[in-house]
Amino acid sequence: MSRVLSFADAISEATCQALERDASVFVMGVGVDDSGGIFGTTNEAYARFGDARVFDTPISEQLTTGAAIGAALCGMRPILVHARNDFLLLTLDQIANHAAKWSYMSGGRLKCPIVIRGIIGRGWGQAAQHSQSLHAVVAHFPGLHVLMPSCARDAKGLLLAALEGDTPTVIIEHRWSYGLREEVPAEYFVEPIGKARVARVGADCTVVAASFMVTEALRAADQAAALGIDLEVIDLRTIRPWDVETVCASVRKTGRLIVADPGWGHFGLASEVSAVVAEREFSSLRAAVRRIALPDVPTPCAPVLEAAYYPVAADVLRVARELCGAELAALQSHFVASDATANGHAKPFAGAF
Amino acid sequence: MSRVLSFADAISEATCQALERDASVFVMGVGVDDSGGIFGTTNEAYARFGDARVFDTPISEQLTTGAAIGAALCGMRPILVHARNDFLLLTLDQIANHAAKWSYMSGGRLKCPIVIRGIIGRGWGQAAQHSQSLHAVVAHFPGLHVLMPSCARDAKGLLLAALEGDTPTVIIEHRWSYGLREEVPAEYFVEPIGKARVARVGADCTVVAASFMVTEALRAADQAAALGIDLEVIDLRTIRPWDVETVCASVRKTGRLIVADPGWGHFGLASEVSAVVAEREFSSLRAAVRRIALPDVPTPCAPVLEAAYYPVAADVLRVARELCGAELAALQSHFVASDATANGHAKPFAGAF
Amino acid sequence: MQSARTVSLTDLYERALLIRRAEEAVVDQYAEQNRLLVEKKPLTHAIKCPTHMSIGQEAAAAAIGFALTPDDVIFSTHRCHGHYLGKGGNLRAMMAELFGKETGCSRGKGGSMHLVDGAMGMLGSSAIVAGSVPLAVGAALSFQLRGLANVAMPCLGDGAVEQGLFTEALNFSALRKLPVVFLVENNFYATLSHVESRQTVPIPDRGRLFGMPSVCVEGSNLMKVYEAMQELVQYARSGRGPALLEVQAYRWLSHVGTEPDTGRMRRTADELRAWQAKCPIDAAERELRDRGAGEIVESVKARVSRDIAEALVFAKESEPPMVRAMFEDLHAESQR
Amino acid sequence: MQSARTVSLTDLYERALLIRRAEEAVVDQYAEQNRLLVEKKPLTHAIKCPTHMSIGQEAAAAAIGFALTPDDVIFSTHRCHGHYLGKGGNLRAMMAELFGKETGCSRGKGGSMHLVDGAMGMLGSSAIVAGSVPLAVGAALSFQLRGLANVAMPCLGDGAVEQGLFTEALNFSALRKLPVVFLVENNFYATLSHVESRQTVPIPDRGRLFGMPSVCVEGSNLMKVYEAMQELVQYARSGRGPALLEVQAYRWLSHVGTEPDTGRMRRTADELRAWQAKCPIDAAERELRDRGAGEIVESVKARVSRDIAEALVFAKESEPPMVRAMFEDLHAESQR
Numbered sequence A, B: 001m002s003r004v005l006s007f008a009d010a011i012s013e014a015t016c017q018a019l020e021r022d023a024s025v026f027v028m029g030v031g032v033d034d035s036g037g038i039f040g041t042t043n044e045a046y047a048r049f050g051d052a053r054v055f056d057t058p059i060s061e062q063l064t065t066g067a068a069i070g071a072a073l074c075g076m077r078p079i080l081v082h083a084r085n086d087f088l089l090l091t092l093d094q095i096a097n098h099a100a101k102w103s104y105m106s107g108g109r110l111k112c113p114i115v116i117r118g119i120i121g122r123g124w125g126q127a128a129q130h131s132q133s134l135h136a137v138v139a140h141f142p143g144l145h146v147l148m149p150s151c152a153r154d155a156k157g158l159l160l161a162a163l164e165g166d167t168p169t170v171i172i173e174h175r176w177s178y179g180l181r182e183e184v185p186a187e188y189f190v191e192p193i194g195k196a197r198v199a200r201v202g203a204d205c206t207v208v209a210a211s212f213m214v215t216e217a218l219r220a221a222d223q224a225a226a227l228g229i230d231l232e233v234i235d236l237r238t239i240r241p242w243d244v245e246t247v248c249a250s251v252r253k254t255g256r257l258i259v260a261d262p263g264w265g266h267f268g269l270a271s272e273v274s275a276v277v278a279e280r281e282f283s284s285l286r287a288a289v290r291r292i293a294l295p296d297v298p299t300p301c302a303p304v305l306e307a308a309y310y311p312v313a314a315d316v317l318r319v320a321r322e323l324c325g326a327e328l329a330a331l332q333s334h335f336v337a338s339d340a341t342a343n344g345h346a347k348p349f350a351g352a353f
Numbered sequence C, D: 001m002q003s004a005r006t007v008s009l010t011d012l013y014e015r016a017l018l019i020r021r022a023e024e025a026v027v028d029q030y031a032e033q034n035r036l037l038v039e040k041k042p043l044t045h046a047i048k049c050p051t052h053m054s055i056g057q058e059a060a061a062a063a064i065g066f067a068l069t070p071d072d073v074i075f076s077t078h079r080c081h082g083h084y085l086g087k088g089g090n091l092r093a094m095m096a097e098l099f100g101k102e103t104g105c106s107r108g109k110g111g112s113m114h115l116v117d118g119a120m121g122m123l124g125s126s127a128i129v130a131g132s133v134p135l136a137v138g139a140a141l142s143f144q145l146r147g148l149a150n151v152a153m154p155c156l157g158d159g160a161v162e163q164g165l166f167t168e169a170l171n172f173s174a175l176r177k178l179p180v181v182f183l184v185e186n187n188f189y190a191t192l193s194h195v196e197s198r199q200t201v202p203i204p205d206r207g208r209l210f211g212m213p214s215v216c217v218e219g220s221n222l223m224k225v226y227e228a229m230q231e232l233v234q235y236a237r238s239g240r241g242p243a244l245l246e247v248q249a250y251r252w253l254s255h256v257g258t259e260p261d262t263g264r265m266r267r268t269a270d271e272l273r274a275w276q277a278k279c280p281i282d283a284a285e286r287e288l289r290d291r292g293a294g295e296i297v298e299s300v301k302a303r304v305s306r307d308i309a310e311a312l313v314f315a316k317e318s319e320p321p322m323v324r325a326m327f328e329d330l331h332a333e334s335q336r
């Protein structure tokens, strides 16, 4: 059975199903028992399983990360939640020097099946410290899985897959995906880790995107189609390991590649995908790979700056047009900079946060 | 005046000259007052300036990083030293969420001229937590400068440049560079930040390298020359911002590019350089850019594994040969895996580090 | 700035009232914005950033500007309006910052959570819990290294105490006898989580462990908070080392935003009422009137209202930054 | 494994002696290697990893295996030989690990600083100071969540106390009454830096602040250390919450490597001599002999020497890993 569910509700449902099936799963983090429930993803679990299985923690992220690791080494499967992925930077020593390496350093004798969820904030002037997309930083480290679901179905299926696996996993969710709704199977299911999803089949140009940039890319593809450009949109879903085969197969077909990354460009996902594809598919590429990423500055607060900061569908379309050489003059005016209302939020932000 | 100095001595000399010239400079970190003096880089400073200017700290890296930032905001120019750059992961919140963003978030009203030195360990089974090269992680963040000197002259000139500038700077030094010796000006001087150095002029293929991989690349270039392949070796020196112009100019000349990175490949320096060059010089490139980086696993301890782990000159040469299509069969045997003795150490490691 | 010795209740009252009224203006502005949104009217000149109000907690903030000199420095948190104004930060520049204007104290780059006034020794705020605590320690270190008799004050909430970084800061400051006064504002909650569910130790005991004078006062009497702070600041300034001040006061509104959150989790109406009855500003006003200073109260109120009204006009009339400003200020080239 | 109640001095002596002799074998091996290096002879079967010796500090490590059950877990640091052997870790697998062999306890991947023996509840070591402390807290959390009566023990040095993470661990364990016994081995130095130049607070006071029983013993009497540990372990096991044990003992050799470092910085020959006079192993041997158990002492010595000799042979004769093993074990597929 399958019903329409929001991204947030899909995470909530997956969490409850995991807690139900597997006594070793538990949820912890700052505010997971809060009536806000981490934007509606943990409150049902808290209501149903109580604070024996879903509990608030002190604001000691380094400790709670290490505690999740230690519990996992003893057979538990913790879900550690951060309301912003920016807080991962406090815990990177535990994630990268410990969780990522514990299995390897023990010669495979120990395993550390932790799942860490961190949310990308965006909009309403959250500014530099609450709106980063830090997937590239985490994905640099062998020993981790890094997931970025872009739709409700994957939000559920990937969380459940992470909880089944034995590899420490960081899931980075985009706050603006939370309101996206689609059919999601009601029953327990897993999506494969390491497998990209062809979100839209196309012939002219491949757009590899992750997280909320998939939403922007699909919107761009709609507009491009109306103008005779047929974009293939690939949702990476897993950032480490990322699905080189699916991407390369697409590029062999289209000969063109755009990578749309919700994070910074330098040392980021767009560079990584571009470099690997250019190395593997040098002869298939008809033009240089193009990267779309954040401007190389922290997130500014002022509304005018924030609006200009984020790449949107129009940027994907502009680059696609340049790549495909089509004549699409005066197109930009069809688009306005995305705002919260346009992007999956049930209602406009009317206040802080 | 200029004398032959080791890389370590060049750092030591720069530190002393900075302390002498500028009352706002001070040095702190775990063990900087130790008779080992962070592999000989801080003991002269400690001996000359005492613990008013050069002082040991508790093992509280997060605090000392933040304290360096706070002192810098009040007009000081701290040098914070970590004996291993792996410890930076403990402090990334302070580096990336604070130092990197403080100027921007204050609309340019405040500045934060800190210098953080971290050393890459290698060899003698230091294993996974003491031998990473974490430049890519730090370099992801706008607001920072990230430097990786590969030779004694730059070790001095770049440290002094970092101390003159107003941007928070992370300098990542390679332990195996410490014994490298060359002519270094005795007087105070600065090397430009953001400017690569053409370490060897060549026509057939560009090798962009950083840190100790420059040493390997130069060694490879010697061997290649003997075989009629003319490698141009570019020492990036600055990782953020890196010198796109110099690299692209070289690629326009040679049409081929190898990037040799002392860190991991995924989301790393090699991918970054490859992506940007492939985007900018698509039509100049005669073949796909090739990346040389660490295998995608943590550093193993056992000698046989450690020896196999690190890419060396032979790897650069092999890739150059593949790229240039030359006939160089049976060449590999000229090379043995680099070991400590071969790589700039005055004497072989005879014991624990 | 008033010398520390001669501060009067009127001074403290005026500073606290300024903070209260400034935040009330933000509350009103948000109400207005929400009305426009409901009516689907455009939002010109809106505050579009997360605002963490300190209404109810003004006592500590008001004391800061009198216990410290302009050369002393403070660092703050997400909840920084009070500390900024308390330290003497420019009101207009703050309002302009909230409205995202070029004239904002951070040129619109930082917003409500990142107020800065370098001239007044307000060296910035971090939205990472405890993130700015070590910065204050570093400022104190710089004073010590330079032989300056200044004091650095990290302003932090009860939640920040749980970050190990806070203890690292206590140890390092105690070890080096740094001139730091840790100001911990305990409003009993981190978001909706009560301090008792997060900590087992009275906060001053943390400071005492490291041998520093550590005092707890209730934030319901402006003068008492000032006196406690003043004493600890003098202690730190004299070179005897760090000190810790816990000020207990209740946040009347929700963690973030401008509405109350009474009724959520453990936050009862009774709890709010009990603290509102202890409002430090009302108490000061009563005391001043009892002393026969009713006229002064009125003139203070009028001045504060006028200043805030002017600041709002200034903020609204100021220009937003040009888009190209997005690429400026990363490397402090525009240092002033 | 001996039940806690019936542990004898002989047991403790044997375990301590095993640790001592094992590390002395490492010292000898290094001496031999250095000799070969000087003679420019090839190093086959060499220890090529940084070794942090605990000679002089064996008392706490020896107690671990008797105060804890095999189902209890420990986590350790860069200086983990003693903890590994103390907990009952496999000697041959440890020696093979030091020699970088496939038969090593970590298949040669970890080396001296990353010893693991899952079966004996030694769940690994971190070379990041304080890095494994939260892991032990998490293990205790897992016991609590599952209703198991086990105890987790993080072994840490005095230096780790300075990491804020340690205080986060104290607070969280106290808050949740977790079955953790923090074992802080204070050898007065972090590398060459004396504890007095890094901390201002007696270590047990850190635990006491959080309401946990916190005891300091000198590591010169095996039985006393065992008894103190045993009592705190029982406390934690009974569900009353965490406890802290400081064991003071001197590291005879240098921070890393196998030579003494006497004469460097504050480390005087007098200091070393004073502690050597309090050697816990010598004391135990004397006491056993005084009790007329001289023969037992001899048989223990013989057994330990034989075990170590065999382990060395095993380690040297074992095969190194195949190069392709480099790519294995990243994701624990080879879970045993």
Ligand SMILES: Cc1ncc(C[n+]2csc(CCOP(=O)(O)OP(=O)(O)O)c2C)c(N)n1
Pocket (backbone or CB within 6 Å): A030, A059, A061, A083, A087, A090, C078, C079, C127, C128, C129, C156, C157, C158, C159, C160, C161, C187, C189, C190, C191, C255
């Ligand atoms: C490291 C970190 N963790 C979590 C958060 C989310 N957060 C923002 S404010 C806050 C509560 C802080 O409580 P407290 O320190 O008492 O300050 P108050 O809000 O009460 O003024 C939390 C958990 C954060 N900003 N930073």
Ligand SMILES: Cc1ncc(C[n+]2csc(CCOP(=O)(O)OP(=O)(O)O)c2C)c(N)n1
Pocket (backbone or CB within 6 Å): B030, B059, B061, B083, B087, B090, D078, D079, D127, D128, D129, D156, D157, D158, D159, D160, D161, D187, D189, D190, D191, D255
């Ligand atoms: C986070 C971190 N900082 C610094 C180091 C370098 N280091 C290794 S061991 C050590 C001293 C540790 O002292 P202590 O905790 O007392 O343990 P001991 O060596 O005395 O057993 C230091 C500073 C490290 N490994 N990790």
Ligand SMILES: [Mg+2]
Pocket (backbone or CB within 6 Å): C157, C158, C159, C185, C186, C187, C188, C189, C190, C191
């Ligand atoms: Mg609070």
Ligand SMILES: [Mg+2]
Pocket (backbone or CB within 6 Å): D157, D158, D159, D185, D186, D187, D188, D189, D190, D191
């Ligand atoms: Mg020690």
